[in-house]
Amino acid sequence: MNLMVRKPSAGTCRRLSYFIYPMTPHLRIKSYLYFKYNKMKHLLSDLKTVCLDEQKQSVVILDQTRLPLEEIYLKLSEPEEIYDAIKKLKVRGAPAIGITAAYGIYVCCNKFQTESGSEFYNHFLKIMDYLSGARPTAVNLSAALNRMKQILLQNQNLPVREQKEKLLCEAVTIRDEDATACRKIGEYGLQLLSPGTGILTHCNAGHLAVSEYGTALAPVYLGEEKGYRFQVYADETRPLLQGARLTAYELQRAGVNVTLICDNMASAVMQKGWIQAVLVGCDRIAVNGDAANKIGTSGLAILAKHYGIPFYVLGPTSSIDAECPDGEHITIEERAAEEVTDLWYKHRMVPNKCKVFNPAFDVTPHYLISAIVTEKGIFRPSELKKLFNS
Numbered sequence: 001m002n003l004m005v006r007k008p009s010a011g012t013c014r015r016l017s018y019f020i021y022p023m024t025p026h027l028r029i030k031s032y033l034y035f036k037y038n039k040m041k042h043l044l045s046d047l048k049t050v051c052l053d054e055q056k057q058s059v060v061i062l063d064q065t066r067l068p069l070e071e072i073y074l075k076l077s078e079p080e081e082i083y084d085a086i087k088k089l090k091v092r093g094a095p096a097i098g099i100t101a102a103y104g105i106y107v108c109c110n111k112f113q114t115e116s117g118s119e120f121y122n123h124f125l126k127i128m129d130y131l132s133g134a135r136p137t138a139v140n141l142s143a144a145l146n147r148m149k150q151i152l153l154q155n156q157n158l159p160v161r162e163q164k165e166k167l168l169c170e171a172v173t174i175r176d177e178d179a180t181a182c183r184k185i186g187e188y189g190l191q192l193l194s195p196g197t198g199i200l201t202h203c204n205a206g207h208l209a210v211s212e213y214g215t216a217l218a219p220v221y222l223g224e225e226k227g228y229r230f231q232v233y234a235d236e237t238r239p240l241l242q243g244a245r246l247t248a249y250e251l252q253r254a255g256v257n258v259t260l261i262c263d264n265m266a267s268a269v270m271q272k273g274w275i276q277a278v279l280v281g282c283d284r285i286a287v288n289g290d291a292a293n294k295i296g297t298s299g300l301a302i303l304a305k306h307y308g309i310p311f312y313v314l315g316p317t318s319s320i321d322a323e324c325p326d327g328e329h330i331t332i333e334e335r336a337a338e339e340v341t342d343l344w345y346k347h348r349m350v351p352n353k354c355k356v357f358n359p360a361f362d363v364t365p366h367y368l369i370s371a372i373v374t375e376k377g378i379f380r381p382s383e384l385k386k387l388f389n390s
């Protein structure tokens with residue numbers, strides 16, 4: 001595994017020139033918007049969640065366990081490294097996990113030396129089986145690997161070298177489709193918001209969880225480009241603090257107005273009237289519209305219902321599991337007790353032998369969800385089935 005430390009970026013000059021050069025009010029507004037746009041492009045586009053290296057021999061991920069203190073990139077080329085990165089949330093967020101698995105299986109198969117199609121296919125299946133087990137809840141992991149498998153099956157008659165090219169092509173397509181989907185989700189999501197909206201979000205469903213922009217945060221970024229100046233409240237998201245470490249980090253880095261709260265403060269900010277919409281991502285949506293997302297999401301939906309605040313789930317259609325009729329059928333990942341008892345503390349904060357329950361996700365029932373925003377449009381949970389008929 002290789003490490004790369006990112007050099008500090010230089011965006012200050014443009015910012016200074018905006019303040020130094022006198023301009024007419026009209027020019028000033030145009031320049032401000034231009035600056036904002038470039039700032040967004042600049043600040044987020046240099047932050048690569050997951051990509052291939054130039055030689056296409058390894059997957060490069062930004063190690064999210066090191067954020068917000070350090071931006072460290074890891075190069076992964078062995079199945080064990082890729083599995084470990086997904087399992088330990090060095091790369092996380094449903095779409096980003098799917099993209100990592102697709103690039104990862106390509107990288108691992110590309111270096112496998114054989115002329116035999118069946119030997120190559122068996123090698124692929126072995127890695128697919130292994131990587132699929134890294135995390136169980138996000139459907140994007142198995143969906144991406146299944147797409148890669150289908151490509152191999154469709155091209156079984158080609159020489160192994162060409163099958164490898166097909167795998168690469170499919171992995172890049174999965175990544176590019178995600179970027180396009182996120183942009184569309186942002187556009188649809190923005191239709192539900194107005195300038196100055198107070199938004200509560202949970203976990204991290206932003207740029208760091210996908211290829212670009214995010215899902216729940218995509219409308220925030222697009223709105224920001226248009227000068228909407230949202231007031232975003234980020235739940236810190238116990239126990240792994242994705243909201244504090246990642247959402248607050250990426251929003252602040254992009255110049256979005258963000259305020260961090262502890263998870264148990266959500267009701268208080270809603271009661272104060274500071275929240276007009278709750279935006280969350282999803283790891284798997286069942287056909288009936290039940291949605292699995294980071295633990296704590298369903299509680300927010302209950303609170304939102306109580307205060308009469310719309311609760312939106314935003315995600316690509318690749319997060320909808322056509323095989324899953326309802327939330328009861330979604331496997332919920334359970335993680336190590338130490339994440340709750342020890343992780344952020346100098347000393348263990350729980351009596352020895354105390355029992356701990358640490359589910360990583362929960363399911364929000366469809367009747368608490370105001371709308372599901374996908375790249376194909378905005379749907380009420382009961383309307384999701386339309387997507388399967390189109």
Ligand code: MRU
Nearest residue numbers: 092093094205209215281282294
């Ligand atoms: O455990 P994590 O950090 O992978 O959980 C991520 C989430 O719950 C996100 O909200 C979800 O994957 C949507 S990402 C666009």
